[in-house]
Amino acid sequence: MIRLFVPAGLGPNTGVALGAEQSHYLTKVMRKGVGESLALFNGRDGEWRAQIAAAGKRDVLLTVVEKLRDQTAPCDLELIVAAVKRTRLETIVEKAAELGAARVRLVLTARTNAERVRVERLNVIAVEAAEQTGRLDVPTVQDPVKLAKLLDAWDPARRLLFCDEGGDAKPILSAVTPGPWAILIGPEGGFSPEERGRLRSLPFVTPATLGPRILRADTAAISALTLWQAAAGDWR
């Protein structure tokens, strides 16, 4: 069944008007017509079956029929990733949505190339991936901030998994404990010695290793999210 994320409130017999893009997708790309069903979610009210009540080219009206699943809280997991190259960043956001991250935060580090990040486009990718992966919320992608500023304002109740290249760090499976976490993935060139020194000195940081080979940023992000889910998340 097709799943769409909508901002509207969802409840029995609610009407939902889709915007031009979702209307086009539903009627032209997926060729759905009046009377056919799809699933809706909005991140708050669970997942609902809805029927197409009227189908114009750019203007589809839906009627919400019945609840399919109750809303559940997402894993309390953030992904913090250096603003790497556009295609890899898009992959990372898609995979963060599939792997259950609640939020993606972008950071600028000493070795980040200051290429403009299209945060709006990344949020569209997050919505599409959330629709396809079957989750009941959409991870938000936030504007880039400097790593130093992010660490200055850090809530120490949230552990930060520092995916360090090499060194003496522990495997993620044995480093992770229950509770709220964030995973930090550096740029392709790695963190600078100063950044690594500061990260390793902070009490809320847990360094962890991702094996003996050098991983690209997208691989590191996917592997770290997977291991966190297996050790502390909803893959147990």
Add this chain to the structure above:
Amino acid sequence: MIRLFVPAGLGPNTGVALGAEQSHYLTKVMRKGVGESLALFNGRDGEWRAQIAAAGKRDVLLTVVEKLRDQTAPCDLELIVAAVKRTRLETIVEKAAELGAARVRLVLTARTNAERVRVERLNVIAVEAAEQTGRLDVPTVQDPVKLAKLLDAWDPARRLLFCDEGGDAKPILSAVTPGPWAILIGPEGGFSPEERGRLRSLPFVTPATLGPRILRADTAAISALTLWQAAAGDWR
């Protein structure tokens, strides 16, 4: 240091002539000249430091200087993946190289689109990823075969991790045991009921789950390789 995979034998004072593409990469893209060092590996003789002895536009000569690392056996892990869409297949091969798979085998399943697979191009991607990830061998990508034929000829000494969608399968971390394994990743549309039935009936098959969300084939491959490495491979 730049790393290049070469077919030639490597030993002290050996001369190695690079082909046109690697010569161009070294002198024009990376702007290296006579006297500069790089690392060579061939999958048999370990990793060696070599120096540029002569640098023509399409014709670089290297002299092997000293051994940097002894050859080690790769993890005895195969990735078997349905021939999915080209870009996702390229991602999967790149990631299989980074995550230490020894071989990638492509399979045709009931729901595989029979788009032509460019195996030669996939092998080039495997070489480049092996060079960058720092491994001492290159995973080979083999021509597509039908799933039924692959299973008919299966060596039962190798366990097959069947990454099943949903069902009652165990998490990979608790499903994997020591020894040779292969990981099987299906097409985007999943395996057919007949394929799932046969796979689940085979004594060398272990079904395993990849969490509660629907994963794309590339995500499933990366997550499964990661968890295998963490449970039974060289990430422990």
